Amino acid sequence: MSKIARRKFIQLSAAAAAGCLVHPGREAIAQDLPHLTEDDPMASAMKYTHDASTVDPATRANPAPDQICANCALLQGDDGDEWRPCQIFVGKLVNSKGWCSVWAPKA
Numbered sequence: 001m002s003k004i005a006r007r008k009f010i011q012l013s014a015a016a017a018a019g020c021l022v023h024p025g026r027e028a029i030a031q032d033l034p035h036l037t038e039d040d041p042m043a044s045a046m047k048y049t050h051d052a053s054t055v056d057p058a059t060r061a062n063p064a065p066d067q068i069c070a071n072c073a074l075l076q077g078d079d080g081d082e083w084r085p086c087q088i089f090v091g092k093l094v095n096s097k098g099w100c101s102v103w104a105p106k107a
Contacts, residue, residue: 033085033091033092033093034091034092034093035083035092035093035094035095036048036086036089036092036093036094036095038050040089040092042088042089043089043100046088046089046100046101046102047099047100047101048089048094048098048099048100049098049099049100050095050097050098051095051097051098052067052068052069052097052098052099053097055099060101060103061101062103067099067103068096068097068098068099069084069086069094069095069096069097069098069099069100069103070096070097071105071106072086072103072104072105072106073104073105073106073107074086074087074088074102074103074104075087075094075096081096082095082096082097083095083096084096088100088102
C-alpha cells in the first residue's frame with residue numbers, strides 16, 4: 001500500500017487536472033487514419049480496388065456497374081470526401097471510388 005501523504009496527493013491531483021485543462025488530448029479524426037492499400041491481406045481477401053471501373057461487373061455477386069464505395073451502406077464519413085472509413089476495413093480509409101466484394105446497397 002502506498003504511503004502518499006494526503007497533502008501530496010491533493011497537490012499531484014491538482015497538477016494533473018491543470019495539465020488536462022492546459023493541454024487537452026487531441027481528438028482523433030478519420031483523416032488521421034492510413035489509406036488502405038490494395039495489397040493489404042484483408043483488402044486482397046475482399047477483392048478491394050481503389051478504382052471500381054477496373055472491375056468487370058460480371059464478376060460481382062450482384063452485377064451492377066454503379067457499385068462503388070461511395071454508394072455502399074458500409075462506408076462512413078462525410079459524402080464527398082475522397083477517402084473515408086469503412087466498417088469492413090477498420091482503422092483504415094478506403095477510396096470512395098473503390099469497390100470490394102462486400103459492397104451492399106444503401107437503404
